[in-house]
Every structure is written in C-alpha cells, then in structure tokens.
Amino acid sequence: MKSFFLNVDIFLCLLIFCCLYRVLKGPTVIDRMIAVSAIGTKTLIILILVGFIFGRVDMFIDISIVYALLNFLGTLAAAKYFEGKGEC
C-alpha cells in the first residue's frame, strides 16, 4: 500500500509540473491564479499521502488543513485585489 501511495505522489508531481506551464505562459493574471490554486489543491493531497507513507498521519493532516486555509485565503485576496484594480 505504501508503494501505491508513492506512485500516486509521483504522478501528482508530474501533474504539478504540467500546471506550471500554465503559470508561466498564462495570457492573463487570472489564468496564473487558477493554475496556482490547482497546484495548491494537488499539494494538499500530496501532503496527506506523504503522511501515510511516513506513518505520521496525525501531524501531516494538520499541516494539510493549514495549507488548504492559506490556499483559499490567497485566492480570495488576489480576486478581491484584481476586482478593485479593474484590470488584469
């Protein structure tokens, strides 16, 4: 089961590198924000599966909760900023 979790982690890392293409080449700033938000969601899952691999799920779940909160707040703050600025 640990090797299965490890393979899932490696595949998610490959998907994160695919999302980085959109972060680098996005035509608008909102495109980059969407890609960063998707990367944050994938990182949340990677943290939980790394906790299963290391056998310390109780610690890694707390880190993952904090990561989800920070991702959500960052997305909302950037959306409010660009909405008030009026251009992007």
Place this chain on the structure above:
Amino acid sequence: MPSLLDFASLAANDIAAIILIGGGIFFFFTSTLGLLRFPDLYSRMHATGKGDTLAVLLILSGAICHHGFNLNSAKLLLIAVFVFIANPTGTHALGRAAYRCGIKPWVRRKTAADQTAEEKPS
C-alpha cells in the same frame, strides 16, 4: 478463522481505497488536461473548479477507507468538507474578478455556413 476474517476485511478496505484514489487521480488528470488545452480563461476555470473538487473528495474518501474511523479520519472529513465549500468559492471569486476586468468569453469563429444562415433566415 478470525485471522482470516480480519485479513479479508483489511483487503476489502484497501481495495476500496485503491479504487477511490484511482478515480481521484483520473479526475486530477482530466482537470489538468483541461487547464492546459482549453481555449479560454472561463473554460479553464470550469475544468479545474469542478474536477479538482471531485478529485479531492474521492482521494480523501479513499484515505478514510484506508485509515479506518478515528480522530484522524474525522480531520480528513473536515478537510473534505472545507475544500468542497472553499474551492468553488475561490473559483467563483476569480471568475467574477475576470468578468469585471472586462475579459471577453471565447466564442466560436463564424464559418461560411453560419453567415449564410444569418443572411437568409428560414
């Protein structure tokens, strides 16, 4: 005999976890494909906003199936509920910001058949 039963229940546990996590991985892959290949900001947002949410729900359900029911699985359920509320909210806020910034949605290019249909309405 009880050890055999325990082993059978553990295997069913892990098989359910593998199926759920495999489904989540599939939805992550499709949402990343949509993020890379769709032509417009709004359609990319449509792909990631729904695909990532469903993938997180499936993978966390698989983790709960693997881990069993205790305090840690309650925390996993908390993450799942939070992502289920927060991820569409963030996507909606970004979409509203893009719309107020004046980014036009992508439309299909007009072909010759469309123009003749517009000129001569049946």
